[in-house]
Every structure is written in C-alpha cells, then in structure tokens.
Amino acid sequence: MKFKQAYSRDEPPGGGVSLEELISPDNEVRFIDAFVDSLPLGELGFRTDFLDNGRPAYHPSVLLKLLVYGYLNRIRSSRCLERECHRNLEVMWLLGQLAPDHNTIANFRKNNSTAITRVFRATVRTAQHFELIGGELLAGDSTKLRAQNSKKNNYNRGKIARHLDYIEQKLSDCQLALSQPQQAEQAEQLLDAMARHALRREYYLKLLQHLQDAGEDQVSTSDPESRQLIIRNTITEVAYNVQTTVDARHCLLIDYRVTNRNDCKAMGNMLRLAKSIVGNSSFTALFDKGYHTGSELEIAQKLGVTTLVAIPAPAANAPDPGYNVEHFTYDPEQDTYTCPQGAVLTTNGSVYTKHRGKSNQTSFHQYRTKACKTCAVRSLCTSAKNGKLIERNTYTPVFERNRQNIAANPALYKRRQAIVEHPFGTIKRQWGYSYVLTKKGMERASADVGLMLVAYNLRRILNIVGWERLLAYAKACTAFLSLLWALSTMFRARWRSFCQSTKSTVSSAIYP
Template sequence: KQKYIGYQNTIDTTGVTQISTSDPDSRQIMTRNNISEVAYTVQTTVDALHNIPIDFKVTNENDSKAMGGMLRRSKTILGHANFIAVYDKGYHTGSEFDYANRLGIDVLVAIPGVSAHAPDTAFDVEYFKYNKTADSYTCPAQETLTTNGNWYAKKNGKSITKMKHYKTSACLNCKLFTKCTKNAKGRLIERSQYAHLIYQNKVRIENNYEVYRRRQAIVKHSYGVIKRKWDFYYIMTKKTIKHAAADVGLIFSAYNLRRIFNLIDQNLLKQYLKVLALYFGVLIPVFNAFYGLFYFMNEEYFFPKRILIVV
C-alpha cells in the first residue's frame, strides 16, 4: 500500500501523468485500433528515392505533436526545405501545420474522419462553406453564420487552441433544424486559428493524391523488413529512452547497410570495398606504429610495477 501511496505522491508533486515501474521512460501509448501498450514510439524520416531511413527519434509520446520536430531535423540534415513530407492521419494537428508552414515545408497529411456528425450527415461541418472575405459560413440551408470576432480558448489535453464561434438566429425558425443539430440554441461552428492551414493541406492532398499514395510503399518498406522479416517488433534493451534509442539506432544501421548493398551494383560495391581495404591497409600499420611508440614510452602506465613481498 505504501508503494502505491508513494506513486500517487509522485504524480501529485511532479505533474507526471504516468509512472512506469519496469522502464521509467516508457509510457502507455495507443498503438492501433484503440489498443494501448506500455511502449516507445519511433519517429522515422525515410527517403522516397531508395526507401532509406535518414533520421529517427525514439519518444514516449504519440504522433500528434511529432511532425514539426522531425521536419526541423530533416531540414537540417538536407540543408534545405525543398521537399514534400507525407504523413498518416495521426499527425493531423493544427499547431504542427503551423510549425511546418513556418519552416517553409509542404506536407501531405491524411485527413481523419469527422469525429462528430450532425443528425443528418448532409449537415456535417464540411458542407458549411467558409467566406474568407466576410469571415462567415453559409450553411446547406443558405443561411449565413457570423462571428463576433472574439477568440475563445479550447483545451484539448495539454494543448490550448484558439477558436472563433459562428452562429445565426435563423436556426430557431429553420425547418431543417432537427437534421442539423441537437443544440437547443442552434448550430454552432467552431473555426480554429489553424483552419486555413488545415484547408491548405486538404487542397494539397487533392492535387497530389498520387504522391500521398506512395507513403506506405516508402515508410513501410523499412518497417516491413525490420518487423516482419527480422522480427524486431520490440527492442532488446530496457531502462531509459537513451538505451532504447541506441537499440533502434543499431537496427536502422543494419537495415541501411543491407539496403545499400542491395542497391549498389555488385562490381561497384567490390571496388568500394577494395578502396576501403586499401585505406585500412595504410592506416593500420600507422596506428600500430603510434600505439607501439606510446606503449613503449608509457609501459608503466599499462603494467604498473608491483612490489612482491615474500614471507
């Protein structure tokens, strides 16, 4: 009992929401189909030309806030922002679109399904047309929903998003009221501060759908080999995210070597290996010479003399 009281005290005093007793850095994470596991998440950036991972980061959080950080790292690695990044719907977050926009990177992020439907799906929010000039919405009944211009804070987990509210008094006398909403005060549309960026992503998806369709073929190539062929559904090390990252790094290094060997012409690969062997052939004698000189001058450092007492 005292052990669990201690856990509760830790939560109350530190602000952490989870405590893992087997691995202090791991967390309960939704993995698939509402199934959760105590695990880590591996964020990976994969080159589309040869399906080679160029970057990874082990985290203990879900995907929703990961896109911006990985894009920043990719921009640093490549030295420019002239590329398109493709993500699944788990990365569809307004603040991350803002991060990508400030980096100057175009992203294609899958659009998740509507979380809440109107009583009649013909009145879902996607069928309300936004008028940018008037900052208003037109509903399927051709009524205009307006805003008072104020921003309201909406909390979602740890994050807070600013929202504008749009509504009209025409709802109360509308014949389609029951099909549109269950709210007795009428239909309310919320528009986030990132709505324009979310819309731009939708347009990019529509204009580059064939590019987006390549996502699974790109990223799942490496994970298919690592998980299915090599059976690395898990990591070998435990205790801290640092050790987990080292384990994942070794896995990706092995994959990249195998992938490169498969891509390079065998005769060309042999030439590269011969050059590499030549370098080692030159460097090893030099290293041995320096090592021998250092050893000779510091023999007592390696094998300190001991006093032997005979009794």
C-alpha cells in the first residue's frame, strides 16, 4: 500500500518558500494585520514615543496584533502567546518573526485598558461603515465573568465575625488547656497554636477595619475590586459584572462596561452611550427585570428612548390576581385610586420614605379607603388587618409608561433574549471565556474583556461581510491614515521652519 511520504527534517518548511508564500491570500491573519495598521494607535492612547537609550521597544501595533490574533483563536495566556511566536507560522508572518516575552505581552494588556476600549469602538465604526448596525432596536443585559478570587478569599462582616468567634473559642480552649498540668512539649505546642490564632485574629480585624473605612459590604483579598455576585437563583460567585448593549440587526456589540455592581443602576448610562453611538434617540431598548428601576426609567424617558423593561412580580399579590394594584384605576386630577368594586382610595397627603441601600431612597403617598371594612370581597382583595393599602411613589408614572410600552407591543420584548444572549453564548460557551484572566482591579479586567469583545465583533463582521471586502476597507483606511500622517509631518516641518525664521527676524530687529 502506498503512503504519503514525509519531507526530510533537513529541508526548510514549505519546500524553502518564504513566509509570505506560506500564508494563503484568504488567511484571516492578513485582515488582522490590515485592521491594526489602519488604526491611529497614538490617538487611541497607545504609547508610541520611547526613549532611544536601552533596548528598542516593541511597537504597540506588534503587541496589539498578537493579542487580537490570540483572542480570535482562543489563546489568552501571555505565556501561551509567547510560545506561539516561536512555533506558529501565522504569528511569525503577522509579527515579522518578532517574539515578545510573556511579561511584555501581559504588561501591554494591563497598561492599555482605555486604548483597548477605543479599539473596540473602531470595530463598531467598521460595522457602521458596512451598515451592520441598525440603530433601531437595541437590547441590554449583563453577564458575570468569574474573577481570579475564590469565595474563600472574599469576606463580609458576617463572615469575619464567624471567623473571629471561632478564633476566640480556640484561644479560650488553649488557655483552659494551659491551666491544666501539661508536659513541656505540649505546653509549647499550645503556645504556638495561640500565637497562630492571634495572628489570624489580627488579620481579620484589619479586614473588618478596612470594610468600615471604605464603607463597603465586602472585600476580596486576591482581586480587590471583584465582588461576590448572584449568578443564578441562589448561586453566587466572586466575579465582575459586564454590562453590554447589542444591536438587533446582526447581534453586534456596540458598548460595554465592566462593573462590580448589580444591574439596577446601570441602564441610564448604557442608554446615554448608546444614543451617542447610534446618533439619535429614536431607537427602542429591551432590558430584563433587573433593570426595572424608577430613576433609570426616568433617565431613559428624558433621553427620548422607548424602553421595554420586564416588570418584576409585585411584592404583595392580592389573594385573587384580579385585585392586584394594576387593576386599580388612578385619577391624576383627583389623585385617587378606584378599586374594581368602585370604592375610591384617597391619600392623607403625607409623604413617606423608604431607604433601600445607601443611596436608594424612595418617597411615596399611601392610599386607603374605609369601604374595605364592609366590602363583600375583601378576602379576595387583601389579607391586611387595616384593609387595602396602595403606595404610589414618585416614579409610578414612568413605571406605568413602561407597562404601556410592553402592552402595546408584547411580541417585541420576546426578542430580547435572542439578541443579547448571542454574544454571551459565543464568548462564554463556545470560546470558553467565562472568567477574567487578569487580577488586581477592574481596569485590568476591562482590558481583558475589551479584547474578548473586539474578537467577537471582528469575527462577526468577518463572517457577514467576507474577508475580501473587509481587507480592502482596512487597506483603504491604512492608506488614508498614511496620507494624513504625511500631511501632518509636512505641516509640522513647515511650521517649525516658519517659527525659526520668525524668531531670527525678531531677534535681528531687537538686536541689530
């Protein structure tokens, strides 16, 4: 039987051809090269000026190309990327056979969080150029990415108190044991144990003091800005919460932000940025019930954005759903509610306040009626001793307007999950990017997340547009950028010459 014959190991790969010949014309690495070359890296915030002393630095385009290539091919580790520089022909072609070490790669990523965000914006502009962003229907949601911090190294006041109680109990046991006759070796062991417990007690007291000084609810010791967040139902994880906005036309991301908070106060800023990116406020935005907050809905309506935010279940349902608050009719002129039985609920005019958290305060009026005492269907309406009580807060009008938006188009909201979960499914399930690779803060985490989303947008655009059109566009941008650079260089040279000639003329006039 005939078999394919291997090449001799003494022969160069590819039969002695160059790297340019080894990389096919339709290889996506050519697009990565053209895309990064088309970016004005200095304007995006990458450092391009270095001192001439010492070893030469790597140009930011080299390191950015390597990172974009790595994230597109599910390689995030700086050490793995370093290995690829020595064995991967595509990377050798892309970097011109340069091979930065893992420290250089990791430092570049952690020091350029803001610039990487601007690279993401460049992918959005590319999508807009090809009319892939509809700007008519947007969906917003968040996803939790696990941080490099275990639950064991995350503390709140209750957990610290339990540790301190345990230590105090152990110290008491050791003191009680020392009060009994002991051999010298056993006494020494008890004293060592007490010293260890005392050190642990000091450590937990410092953590408690940090919580009190910072005014925080929890502290993480490995990744200080990560927080224990609810992932699903009662499942929690020490993670970061990534807020994203997705356009419905092709499920492309147009905005993101890495946070360590929940969703309740995020929608307003997301819509402000979406308005600036899309260029108008005539779009419709879909959000789940985690974003159902009065202040955020008010911001959306002031921006002129139509929002459909899922309505959470009422905190207190009536025994019969037909007597829930939404079935009571409000009269804005009389400031009264009318129940399904025709009774009128009025307010005494007093303003009540509820505090939920540090900065979440709600003011409201209460509405009651004496008709509850003799109502025949009271058992269906309420089980409260004093009859039905309705609370109407300052944000009730915006809640009602959101409810009207959903009632006017109930099928539209059902599209939310299909739109906004598409990127999450690709990034977390298919690519395995379910955690943040970096440590020591939200800014570094933002750089990691930004590169994930750059890779997602580029992959999506490449699949929709095709590499030929995209490569031609990137090369055109590179040529335009080169022309601008040449013109700016010429202008600076002429301006410098003009300033020098003006200076010499003034000097000769003053000192003839």
